[in-house]
Amino acid sequence: MAHLFRLLFFITTLTSFQQAAANIPNDEVFFVLLDRIDRLEASEAANKREIASLQSEMRTMKTRFLEKEESLLSEIHDLKSKLSDNDFDQDVNDLRQKLPEKPTKDDKKHDTKPSTYSAGIFHRDLFIKEEHRSMEVREAVETEVAFYATHSQHDVQHLGQNQIIVFDQAITNIGNAYNSHNGRFVAPVAGTYVFHVTMMGGDTHAVTRNHFNAYTDVDGRTYSQLWVQPHEQSSQMFIIELSAGKTVSVKNHILDDGFVGQHMSTFSGFLLYEHYRPPAIVGK
Numbered sequence: 001m002a003h004l005f006r007l008l009f010f011i012t013t014l015t016s017f018q019q020a021a022a023n024i025p026n027d028e029v030f031f032v033l034l035d036r037i038d039r040l041e042a043s044e045a046a047n048k049r050e051i052a053s054l055q056s057e058m059r060t061m062k063t064r065f066l067e068k069e070e071s072l073l074s075e076i077h078d079l080k081s082k083l084s085d086n087d088f089d090q091d092v093n094d095l096r097q098k099l100p101e102k103p104t105k106d107d108k109k110h111d112t113k114p115s116t117y118s119a120g121i122f123h124r125d126l127f128i129k130e131e132h133r134s135m136e137v138r139e140a141v142e143t144e145v146a147f148y149a150t151h152s153q154h155d156v157q158h159l160g161q162n163q164i165i166v167f168d169q170a171i172t173n174i175g176n177a178y179n180s181h182n183g184r185f186v187a188p189v190a191g192t193y194v195f196h197v198t199m200m201g202g203d204t205h206a207v208t209r210n211h212f213n214a215y216t217d218v219d220g221r222t223y224s225q226l227w228v229q230p231h232e233q234s235s236q237m238f239i240i241e242l243s244a245g246k247t248v249s250v251k252n253h254i255l256d257d258g259f260v261g262q263h264m265s266t267f268s269g270f271l272l273y274e275h276y277r278p279p280a281i282v283g284k
Contacts, residue, residue: 143189145271147178151261155202159252165214165259167250167267178269184249185267187242191274197250198235200264201228213253219246225253233264239272 149167159165166183178185187193201212212228218240228234242248250267259265 143175143191143271143274145175145177145188145193146172147174147185147270148172148266148268149178149180150263150266152263154260154262155258156261157202157258158256159258161252161255163252164217165250165252165265165267167265169263172268175271178267183267184247185269187244187246187248189271189274190241190243192239192241192272193248193269194237194239194272195248195267195269196235196237197224197226198233198264198266199226199228199250200233200260201230202258202260212257212259214259215251215253217247217249217251218242219248223248228259231260241275 147170149170151165151167152169156165164183166181168180170178170180173180175188177188185195195216197214197216199212199214210229212230213225214228215225216223216236216238223240224236224238226234226236240248248269
């Protein structure tokens with residue numbers, strides 16, 4: 001197309017210059033035409049460069065637009081997530097505000113009709129308990145307590161009455177709350193604990209001749225008992241709330257009795273969850 005344009009322009013120019021050919025030498029006419037053609041070609045090249053530059057700029061603008069669009073879509077997604085959370089919190093607050101307020105003492109004296117307060121306070125207490133429960137679960141992971149201990153000796157005999165049975169091999173002792181030298185577990189924090197005791201009976205037993213009797217001691221108080229027949233095992237698992245510093249141990253009940261160890265008699269326990277204590281309110 002460009003060559004056709006140049007050819008037509010050349011023919012037109014040549015025709016216009018033929019009228020002046022009588023007064024201008026032929027060689028001068030030829031060079032004037034060449035000069036005009038060179039100028040047109042230079043102008044065409046400049047136009048091509050400008051078009052290429054504009055096309056490159058348009059591609060750059062398109063890339064930036066797509067990046068901006070992607071960024072805006074990401075921000076919209078984040079805002080929608082935050083808005084959903086805020087709506088949930090607002091719904092909870094709206095429900096709390098709709099609950100009836102606690103009546104005063106004077107209201108209770110004069111109000112003889114059934115009150116809707118009981119239903120309202122039930123739901124409000126449910127909110128509070130759920131909040132406290134979630135806080136207890138978060139607090140529970142702060143302290144890790146778990147142990148598993150066995151008795152390594154095979155034949156344990158001649159135990160004293162109320163003597164602590166020392167499970168001397170602490171295979172697991174997370175938190176170091178169990179002492180394998182004296183057989184005592186000391187609660188490091190206030191909480192709800194789970195314990196499990198297994199005892200293996202020997203051939204014969206003092207006095208009774210037919211069973212071995214041990215019990216679980218919680219800070220000087222008998223908490224549970226195990227009766228074990230010869231060559232049999234007896235187990236117990238129990239759940240108990242302990243304050244920090246309380247001790248738990250397994251004790252022999254009858255003087256001069258014994259049992260079978262060798263990892264057949266075991267003592268274990270762990271912290272189920274730590275008790276949450278709200279901080280004291282200053283000035284109250």
